[in-house]
Amino acid sequence: MTKETxxxxxxxxxxxxAFAAYTEANDARLAEIEAKGKSDPLTDExxxxxDRRLEALSLKMARPEAGEGxxxxxxxxxxxxxRYLRSGxxxxxxxxxxxxxxxxxxxxxxxxEAREGAGLPSVYGRMRVGGQVIWAARFKETKTTRRASSKGxxxxxxxxxxxxxxxxxxxxPILGVRRAWANGEAFDLSGVVxxxxxxxxxxxxxxxxxxxxxxxxxxxxTAYIVxxxxxxxxxxxxxxxxxxxxxxxxxxxxEPELGDVVTGVNIIPxxxxxxxxxxxxxxxxxxxxxxxxxxxxxxxxxxxxxxLDQLESDLPNVSRAALxxxxxxxxxEAGACEIHPGVETREKVTRPVSWAVAGLD
Numbered sequence: 001m002t003k004e005t006x007x008x009x010x011x012x013x014x015x016x017x018a019f020a021a022y023t024e025a026n027d028a029r030l031a032e033i034e035a036k037g038k039s040d041p042l043t044d045e046x047x048x049x050x051d052r053r054l055e056a057l058s059l060k061m062a063r064p065e066a067g068e069g070x071x072x073x074x075x076x077x078x079x080x081x082x083r084y085l086r087s088g089x090x091x092x093x094x095x096x097x098x099x100x101x102x103x104x105x106x107x108x109x110x111x112x113e114a115r116e117g118a119g120l121p122s123v124y125g126r127m128r129v130g131g132q133v134i135w136a137a138r139f140k141e142t143k144t145t146r147r148a149s150s151k152g153x154x155x156x157x158x159x160x161x162x163x164x165x166x167x168x169x170x171x172x173p174i175l176g177v178r179r180a181w182a183n184g185e186a187f188d189l190s191g192v193v194x195x196x197x198x199x200x201x202x203x204x205x206x207x208x209x210x211x212x213x214x215x216x217x218x219x220x221x222t223a224y225i226v227x228x229x230x231x232x233x234x235x236x237x238x239x240x241x242x243x244x245x246x247x248x249x250x251x252x253x254x255e256p257e258l259g260d261v262v263t264g265v266n267i268i269p270x271x272x273x274x275x276x277x278x279x280x281x282x283x284x285x286x287x288x289x290x291x292x293x294x295x296x297x298x299x300x301x302x303x304x305x306x307x308l309d310q311l312e313s314d315l316p317n318v319s320r321a322a323l324x325x326x327x328x329x330x331x332x333e334a335g336a337c338e339i340h341p342g343v344e345t346r347e348k349v350t351r352p353v354s355w356a357v358a359g360l361d
Contacts, residue, residue, distance in 0.1 A: 118132050120170050120222065121170040121171070122171040123171070123174065124248060124250050125247070125248070126245055126247045127245070128179075128181075128245050129170055129245075130241075130242070131167035131224075131242055131243070133165055133168075133239075134166050134167065134168045134219070135216075136163065136164070136239075137163065137164040137165065138163075139162065140161065140162045140164075140229065142160040143157060144157070144159075144160065145157045145158075160231070160233055161231075161233070161237050162229040162231050163227075163229070164208060165230070166209065166226045167224060167225050167242060168219070168222050169222075169223045169244060170223055170246055170248070171222070171223070172200055172221055172222055172223040173198040173223065174199060174223040174246050174248040175247040175248060175314070176198070176247055177189070177244045177246060178244075178310075179244065179297075179299060180245070181242070181243045181244070182235065183241050184241070187240075187242070188299060189299075190300070191300075192227060192230055192231075193228040193229060194226060194227050194228065195226045195228075196223075196224075196225050197222075197223060197224050197226070199220070199221055199222050199224070200220070201220050202220070203220055205218045206226045208226060208228055223246065223248075247313070259314050259315050259317075260317060262317065262318060263318055263319055263320065264319070264320040265311065265315065265318055265320075265321050266321070266324060267307075267321050267322065267323050267324060269326075270326035271326050272344070273293075273343055273350075273355040274353075274355070275294060275303070276323070277304065278302050278304060279302055279352070279353070280292065280294065280295045280300075280301070281293045281302075281350055281352070282351055283348060283349065284349040284351065327339045327340060341357045
């Protein structure tokens with residue numbers, strides 16, 4: 001740094017004039033330095049770092065010393081710590097305060113197609129159809145607050161959403177809904193609260209719609225399904241695109257339908273250890289790999305339960321059923337054949353149950 005020295009001689013008037021000129025030049029130089037600093041982001045960053053270091057140093061110097069054991073000046077030290085924590089210094093107090101966390105929230109809920117005057121499909125046999133939303137309630141928000149860990153920590157607030165809505169499926173009456181898909185994936189209807197209305201001329205309004213709206217139409221002649229408080233977490237908090245497999249028999253003539261005259265059936269095939277099991281059974285072929293043994297319908301339920309539901313729907317007048325059980329024979333000659341229970345393969349690991357009969361497994 002170069003020092004600049006100026007000499008002023010003469011009387012008081014000349015000295016004051018020289019001092020005024022020096023002051024003016026100095027002010028101009030300071031203004032130039034300040035303007036340069038404002039236009040230089042690096043200078044601003046350096047000044048900001050210097051300020052933060054000074055604040056941290058000031059906080060460190062103001063921090064009381066921590067003592068051990070009970071001493072006479074314990075109250076004074078406690079008061080000093082209180083003043084220190086209440087100082088409001090951003091560089092220290094902000095690190096001591098842990099803010100509560102909140103999960104994402106939903107402001108509005110987009111729905112699947114719901115067009116005024118849209119046509120409804122008329123199904124013959126079985127067909128996969130999309131639906132038209134004919135009614136929807138406001139989505140329900142459930143707030144859950146918990147601690148981040150068992151030892152304390154910040155509060156974490158999470159929001160779960162569900163919605164009740166009705167989807168028109170097509171012209172009624174239908175026999176029922178067989179399968180369902182949500183966003184293109186198989187969707188198990190047994191895991192959610194729902195009601196299927198076949199669309200006959202005697203169906204009554206849904207009680208949930210009636211409770212919310214006060215008065216509600218029965219939608220007679222229209223087959224529809226009502227979902228009650230469907231959880232949306234699995235669908236990204238959006239109403240999923242639903243499609244269902246609908247079964248419908250066209251109106252017949254004067255001749256009776258086969259499904260109306262059958263009163264008894266024989267239940268087969270009887271082959272397989274778990275074909276009549278009412279819970280899903282899986283085989284562990286090797287560690288880390290399993291396959292289903294009795295759940296192939298796509299409904300995430302045992303095939304036997306699905307078959308019984310279809311039997312009740314297709315043959316509503318059935319009152320008797322013969323359950324066929326298959327055993328193994330030792331010979332194809334009737335006189336020499338002995339009947340024994342058996343299994344498909346001797347080594348098979350299954351869960352959650354293992355096959356056993358008459359003390360054999």
